[in-house]
Amino acid sequence: MKARIGKTIDELVIGEESHFAKTMTETDMMLFAGITGDLNQLPTNEEFAKKTRFGKRVAHGMLTASFIANLIGMKLPGFGSMLRSVKFRFTAPVFLSDTVEIGVRVVSLDKEKNQANFDCWGTNQRGESVLVGSCVVTPPVQLDKD
Amino acid sequence: MTHNNALPIGGGSRSGMPITTIRIGDQASFARTWTEADAYQYSGIIGNFNPLHVNKEFAAKTVHGQRIIPSMLVASMVSRIIGTQLPGNGSVNVAQEMDFLAPVFFGDTLECTVTVTRIDGKRHRVWFDIECVNQDNKVVAKGETEVIPPELTGGAR
Numbered sequence: 001m002k003a004r005i006g007k008t009i010d011e012l013v014i015g016e017e018s019h020f021a022k023t024m025t026e027t028d029m030m031l032f033a034g035i036t037g038d039l040n041q042l043p044t045n046e047e048f049a050k051k052t053r054f055g056k057r058v059a060h061g062m063l064t065a066s067f068i069a070n071l072i073g074m075k076l077p078g079f080g081s082m083l084r085s086v087k088f089r090f091t092a093p094v095f096l097s098d099t100v101e102i103g104v105r106v107v108s109l110d111k112e113k114n115q116a117n118f119d120c121w122g123t124n125q126r127g128e129s130v131l132v133g134s135c136v137v138t139p140p141v142q143l144d145k146d
Numbered sequence: 147m148t149h150n151n152a153l154p155i156g157g158g159s160r161s162g163m164p165i166t167t168i169r170i171g172d173q174a175s176f177a178r179t180w181t182e183a184d185a186y187q188y189s190g191i192i193g194n195f196n197p198l199h200v201n202k203e204f205a206a207k208t209v210h211g212q213r214i215i216p217s218m219l220v221a222s223m224v225s226r227i228i229g230t231q232l233p234g235n236g237s238v239n240v241a242q243e244m245d246f247l248a249p250v251f252f253g254d255t256l257e258c259t260v261t262v263t264r265i266d267g268k269r270h271r272v273w274f275d276i277e278c279v280n281q282d283n284k285v286v287a288k289g290e291t292e293v294i295p296p297e298l299t300g301g302a303r
Contacts (some may be wrong), residue, residue, distance in 0.1 A: 028191050066194075085245045
């Protein structure tokens with residue numbers, strides 16, 4: 001079985017982007033709550049959420065931010081990439097049933113350290129910003145014994 | 147003061163700690179073993195099938211030698227502490243920074259601790275330092291998070 005890797009640092013181009021969009025469903029939120037143990041009532045209890053200033057369930061911020069890892073691990077750089085550092089700000093709440101588009105863009109490359117720096121952002125179906133941030137990634141290298 | 151107990155099941159719908167009851171230096175911790183089940187279910191939700199996390203043969207050929215737990219899943223331990231312990235229910239994570247300093251392997255046990263470093267009553271914000279250590283007391287992740295504690299104005303109790 002040949003192990004396929006994503007783009008190595010030499011194959012990445014500054015300015016290159018990748019995008020991914022998903023509708024935030026109850027399934028995502030409840031499974032995320034179960035796996036992480038984050039049973040914060042704001043994402044998981046409709047009656048509780050109604051009484052807050054949001055008025056309805058708000059998705060876990062870390063669930064929205066996790067979609068950054070989808071792009072890094074699957075598309076840019078892709079298979080074999082590892083997240084070293086993340087930094088993000090949630091600029092607006094993501095509600096249950098909102099559709100979020102996440103984007104990442106290569107902003108700089110450090111070939112000596114094998115590190116790629118990315119800008120990351122998220123918008124909802126109305127085009128409003130929900131997330132801005134950045135991350136540092138180690139792109140994949142050619143594998144041993146391959 | 148330490149806040150190491152998550153809200154009780156069933157009685158857990160009460161709002162978490164309001165900002166006026168939080169003090170600089172307050173801490174909360176959460177420890178758990180990260181399993182294959184966690185990594186695979188999480189990968190399914192996120193749609194991240196990076197072979198580093200889900201392909202044993204691929205991972206064996208990398209410098210790590212084995213599958214690793216996704217970094218953002220480690221970061222989510224903070225979400226769990228903020229959302230269920232300190233400040234608890236109704237808290238909103240507005241910003242987070244994390245450096246992942248060492249790989250976390252399937253079966254590793256991590257303890258994550260958050261400590262209140264700054265409180266801004268006017269802007270209704272609390273800042274926490276984050277540190278996650280593994281079973282060998284090695285620091286695997288460090289960071290900072292900014293949180294809006296629960297607000298009682300909407301009537302949530």
